[in-house]
Amino acid sequence: MVKKAVYAGTFDPFTNGHDDILKRALNLFDEITVLIAVSPSKVPLFSVEQRTEMLEEHFKDESRVKVDSWDGLLVDYAKKKSIDTIIRGLRPTGDFEVEFQMASMNNKLYPEIETVFLMTEGQNYYISSSLVKEVYKHDGDVSEFVPNVINSWLKKA
Template sequence: MKIGVYPGSFDPVTNGHLDIIERASKLFDKLIVAVLINSNKSPLFSVEKRLEFLKESCKNIKNVEIASFDGLLIEFAKKNNANTIIKGLRAVSDFEYEFQMALMNRKLNPEIETIFMMTSNKYSYLSSSLVKEVAKFGGCVKGLIPEVVERELYKKV
């Protein structure tokens, strides 16, 4: 069975993330979307809320499972029998950091591959941070994030 892991903070999930999830789900028997619990960051939404957003947003993709993890991604992948890590890229600036992480993960476990997927052009500028900033100042984020997230985002900011 081919199992992929698509990790991220997803604070909040954007339509760019969903683009990667939908496309990656076609490559694997099971795709685990893994929400990182990072104690060094102060997320806008709780892990539970981010999991809820993802479950609602991915409910029609049958082979997608939503989970959370802390610690090393490579250990989470191994524990879940995943053979591939999927990383979404928006621009060249994302590549340098993700390349370093992929090489470290390969050193830690050479049996797990990392693949990079470019987001669709229409989402190449989109990030969770940018969405939060636009919403904070009253800008329109319609069409950039799932509707379930949009309602909650305006309440938070």
């Protein structure tokens, strides 16, 4: 049986922290879907289509990673795709309470779903998409915070 998981976020942009969580999750699962969540409350730097394209390019050599997008509840996507595990990364910045609440709600809505938390590694704990966007918008160098493919897209934007 194939062990599948979903790793969801807006990924605007996808950072080295996200990449680290995903690569370590591949040690636990046979297939992971990177799910680009459409959030009506956020103003993205890149469109869903652009984020999909850049992540497909970034993971082109990793057949166990799928890229998709969804504008509904994560648990509905998981049910539809027969996925029973959600991957979430935790930073030492107060993430736990919010993530615990979200995992509890997801489990209430879909009792078969399990959330697996992976701790962010030390060199990435302070990185967030929001901070990367802030540095980028002020013409700062973000190359050490994002994968090369993502940095190329940022340079073209």
